[in-house]
Amino acid sequence: MHIPDGFLDVKTAVATGAAAAAGVAWAAAVAQKRMPRRRVPLVGLAAGVIFAGQMLNFPVAAGTSGHLLGSVLAAVLLGPAGAVVAMTAVLIVQCLLFSDGGLTALGANILNMAIVGVLSGYAVYRLAWRFMPHRHGQVAAAAFGAWCATVLSALACALELAASGMVPARLAVPAMGMVHMAIGAGEAVITALVLAGIARSRPDLLEAAPATATAPDRRLVLGGLVLGVALALFAAPFASELPDGLEAVAEKFGFAERAATVVPAPMPDYRMPGVPWSIAATGIAGAAGTLLAFALAAGLARVLVPRQATPAPRPSAAP
Amino acid sequence: MQHHFIDRYSRLESPVHALPAGLKMAIACAMVGSVLAVPVRWWVFHAAAGMLLVCAAAASRIPAGFLLRRMLLLEPLVAGVAAMALLRSDGPRVFAAMMVRATLCLATMILLANTTPFAEILRVLRRLRLPAMLITALAMMYRYLFIVIDEAQRMRRARLARTYAPGRRRQWRLLATVVGGLFVRCTGRAERIYAAMRARGWQ
Numbered sequence: 001m002h003i004p005d006g007f008l009d010v011k012t013a014v015a016t017g018a019a020a021a022a023g024v025a026w027a028a029a030v031a032q033k034r035m036p037r038r039r040v041p042l043v044g045l046a047a048g049v050i051f052a053g054q055m056l057n058f059p060v061a062a063g064t065s066g067h068l069l070g071s072v073l074a075a076v077l078l079g080p081a082g083a084v085v086a087m088t089a090v091l092i093v094q095c096l097l098f099s100d101g102g103l104t105a106l107g108a109n110i111l112n113m114a115i116v117g118v119l120s121g122y123a124v125y126r127l128a129w130r131f132m133p134h135r136h137g138q139v140a141a142a143a144f145g146a147w148c149a150t151v152l153s154a155l156a157c158a159l160e161l162a163a164s165g166m167v168p169a170r171l172a173v174p175a176m177g178m179v180h181m182a183i184g185a186g187e188a189v190i191t192a193l194v195l196a197g198i199a200r201s202r203p204d205l206l207e208a209a210p211a212t213a214t215a216p217d218r219r220l221v222l223g224g225l226v227l228g229v230a231l232a233l234f235a236a237p238f239a240s241e242l243p244d245g246l247e248a249v250a251e252k253f254g255f256a257e258r259a260a261t262v263v264p265a266p267m268p269d270y271r272m273p274g275v276p277w278s279i280a281a282t283g284i285a286g287a288a289g290t291l292l293a294f295a296l297a298a299g300l301a302r303v304l305v306p307r308q309a310t311p312a313p314r315p316s317a318a319p
Numbered sequence: 320m321q322h323h324f325i326d327r328y329s330r331l332e333s334p335v336h337a338l339p340a341g342l343k344m345a346i347a348c349a350m351v352g353s354v355l356a357v358p359v360r361w362w363v364f365h366a367a368a369g370m371l372l373v374c375a376a377a378a379s380r381i382p383a384g385f386l387l388r389r390m391l392l393l394e395p396l397v398a399g400v401a402a403m404a405l406l407r408s409d410g411p412r413v414f415a416a417m418m419v420r421a422t423l424c425l426a427t428m429i430l431l432a433n434t435t436p437f438a439e440i441l442r443v444l445r446r447l448r449l450p451a452m453l454i455t456a457l458a459m460m461y462r463y464l465f466i467v468i469d470e471a472q473r474m475r476r477a478r479l480a481r482t483y484a485p486g487r488r489r490q491w492r493l494l495a496t497v498v499g500g501l502f503v504r505c506t507g508r509a510e511r512i513y514a515a516m517r518a519r520g521w522q
Contacts, residue, residue, distance in 0.1 A: 004397045005351055005424030006417055028450030041516065042509035044459020048467040049501040056471065056494050068498065077502060089456040096440055097326060099393055099428040103351050167403040193495030202503050
């Protein structure tokens with residue numbers, strides 16, 4: 001999902017750069033003010049762990065492999081502000097030291113993975129955890145948040161490429177969205193496995209209880225949620241028009257045959273048959289995907305976290 | 320401990336390495352900016368930029384094979400994004416233009432990374448007033464990245480040595496164990512680092 005140099009036009013690069021700079025400056029200020037001093041070195045070390053985690057590939061299917069993104073994992077372990085700083089550090093090192101992700105696209109990459117990924121994923125995690133206030137609920141909420149974060153980051157990436165005139169939004173949004181709905185499932189599984197492991201060996205490293213949220217926390221969750229929902233709503237129309245849109249573009253440019261080979265049969269199951277109204281169809285398909293991801297997360301957490309071994313943390317026990 | 324995969328040549332001695340980091344970063348930014356701004360049909364400019372990069376690479380005394388390997392490693396990622404342009408009506412032409420630009424930018428960034436120690440880059444970023452929190456995180460990350468990766472490799476090796484024919488599920492478990500274990504270990508290490516930093520008068 002790292003955008004290289006040369007794929008964003010000037011206005012998109014400048015706009016995303018400014019948004020990323022503002023977001024990171026704000027997160028760094030929040031972390032500086034609210035994070036205990038002794039946690040400061042942990043932000044850098046956790047960034048190193050996420051970098052290492054992104055280097056380890058896991059097999060997906062048929063010879064392809066995916067790797068961890070880690071934004072929600074970082075948010076659960078460092079808090080959202082610290083996680084934004086840590087993910088930004090990862091992306092800067094990847095850009096400047098490993099030439100992965102372009103210099104002019106650094107702002108866009110930070111915006112997608114460090115800001116949208118962390119804040120919207122964290123918001124989903126906090127809200128979902130509220131409804132399942134057990135340890136396995138926490139793991140399920142984090143896994144679900146990881147899935148949402150992956151999909152939303154991909155949507156943001158697609159919209160930026162489309163805004164640059166790289167590729168029509170009606171192609172980029174559904175393609176990136178669909179692929180990352182699958183990749184997000186992998187991210188959810190890994191996030192759940194890692195957190196379940198930490199819950200077994202060092203439960204004190206995980207946040208204590210959802211009920212201890214303070215006012216700034218609530219603002220953060222609300223902000224992340226608004227960000228995520230706005231992004232989804234903005235991207236949805238492009239996805240909903242997919243079959244018509246693709247055909248129109250194909251006819252206009254006369255590349256129907258070529259498109260058919262490059263984009264495999266434009267995701268026939270994305271639009272449910274028998275529902276004529278395309279907006280409703282997108283809504284239903286998107287909701288179905290989300291519910292499926294949620295079911296996956298909940299099921300995983302049940303399997304991975306034994307209920308008796310980890311009693312529900314009481315709100316009063318929180319520091 | 321092996322960490323030769325990361326900025327191994329950034330401490331060589333050469334005219335390119337000797338340039339101040341700030342100047343090199345400014346040149347790299349100007350290079351990337353102008354390569355992206357100038358239309359590809361003015362191919363003379365891009366050819367000149369390419370020649371300049373080749374000259375700089377030769378002057379830097381970094382083995383050409385190493386630079387080429389880095390390029391080849393990253394080029395598929397660029398080509399993957401550029402391939403989306405093939406769907407447009409003027410696809411092949413746009414694709415070629417994108418590949419030229421992206422390749423020149425990639426070469427610039429690879430050369431910058433391998434001729435400038437990261438600590439110098441960090442000093443420039445600090446002078447540019449990046450948030451102190453971010454600078455601390457970057458410095459810590461760079462300092463301990465070797466150790467974290469080394470630890471990850473040891474954990475992976477130890478686990479593989481004890482696992483007979485790891486299946487796909489086992490591999491997922493293995494990855495999660497490594498990442499979780501790294502997190503747990505790094506919290507302990509961070510506490511010790513904090514104590515050491517305080518003892519040396521940090522803040």
